[in-house]
Amino acid sequence: MGAVVSVPLGAAPRVVNAGIGVHGAGPKADVFMLPKLWQLHLYSYSAEYLVDGEPHRIRPGCVSLVAPGTTVEYRCRALSRHYYVHFDSSAFEEARTVPVLQAAGTLRPLLAELLRDTVLSHVGSPRRAAASVWTVLHRFADLGELPSADRRHPAVEAALADIEARLVEPLSVAEVARQAGVSHNHLTRLFRAQVGVTVVAYIHQRRMQRAQHLLADSTLPVLSVAAACGIPDLQAFNKACRRAFGMSPRMLRDAAATTAGRMGG
Numbered sequence: 242m243g244a245v246v247s248v249p250l251g252a253a254p255r256v257v258n259a260g261i262g263v264h265g266a267g268p269k270a271d272v273f274m275l276p277k278l279w280q281l282h283l284y285s286y287s288a289e290y291l292v293d294g295e296p297h298r299i300r301p302g303c304v305s306l307v308a309p310g311t312t313v314e315y316r317c318r319a320l321s322r323h324y325y326v327h328f329d330s331s332a333f334e335e336a337r338t339v340p341v342l343q344a345a346g347t348l349r350p351l352l353a354e355l356l357r358d359t360v361l362s363h364v365g366s367p368r369r370a371a372a373s374v375w376t377v378l379h380r381f382a383d384l385g386e387l388p389s390a391d392r393r394h395p396a397v398e399a400a401l402a403d404i405e406a407r408l409v410e411p412l413s414v415a416e417v418a419r420q421a422g423v424s425h426n427h428l429t430r431l432f433r434a435q436v437g438v439t440v441v442a443y444i445h446q447r448r449m450q451r452a453q454h455l456l457a458d459s460t461l462p463v464l465s466v467a468a469a470c471g472i473p474d475l476q477a478f479n480k481a482c483r484r485a486f487g488m489s490p491r492m493l494r495d496a497a498a499t500t501a502g503r504m505g506g
Contacts, residue, residue: 244292244341246306248382251332253371254279256363259356262325264288265317272314280307281326281377283345283356289316290342297342302349305342306381324356326363326374339385348380394431396421401436404444408451409471414440448472449485456482456490457497463490 257278264271265288282305290297291314292307299305307313315321345352355373363370393401399421404412417440418428432440448470455466467478467490482490 244295244297245338246308246341247333247336247338248306248378248385249279249330249332249336250375250378250382251334251336252330253368253375254328254330254332254378256326256328256359256367256370256374259324259326259360259363259370261360262323263320264315264323265319265321270314270316272312274312275307275309275327277309278327278329279309280311280313281305281328281356281374281381283324283349283352284321285323286317286319286321288318288321290314291316292341299342300344302345303342304345304352304377304381304384306339306378307341324353324360326356326359326377328371328374337382337385339382343381343384345384348384352377352380393435396423396428397431397435400428400432400440404440404447408444408447409469412444412471444471445481445485449481452478452482452490453486453493456494463494466490 262282284299284303284305285301286299287301288299290299290305291312292305293312297305355377359370359373359377362373400417403417403420414429415425418425421428423431429440432438432443436443438446452466452470452472455461455469456463459466461469463478464473464475467473467475470478472478472481479489482488482493486493488496
């Protein structure tokens, strides 16, 4: 894998500086280190890149993340510009280890837009800049090669996305599997192994989570809540709520209102 970095994902970073960096304007090589700050870069050029002496090759569309106290060296043949962000973070509660330099691929336009927003907002809107960089860090972590135990099969990821997109519609395992590009049986095995429940159980779980939220936190009519959860038949929705929560939708709403009233009082 080469040089790796533990990406701090547990909280939004504090952006110290952001802008358009330039290398190749002076000496043939720029060598430097930020003792206390992280370096995040998105490149649009080709160059040689050394991280603590380990060589890498920058290509257009590559993104890099370097930890504080790491020496980097750029060897550019011509004037080369890139987005950079220097930030402070120690939020390692959700850290993931990935290569320091990766190809952004199809994420390049999104990362460029987020970093452009960071450059424009870090002085006047530091919280907005921090949010943009935090999103980039999560995307950067997703690009990395994770240990197989922590990485979901692409078909499972596709199935989860399809379920979320069509939760309001009638859903069958066969249709979800078709959208994920695998057979019914293959998806069933993968899903159970990586998500911990069957596809059918997960769909029901997500529908009941949505129902609980809408009943407790909104004034949407019960019939509309049922439809939004993909169970438009009110009798079936009532039975589903009683199985999941031990009470009817209206009882669940009343109980949530009573709890909120006590907390407010």
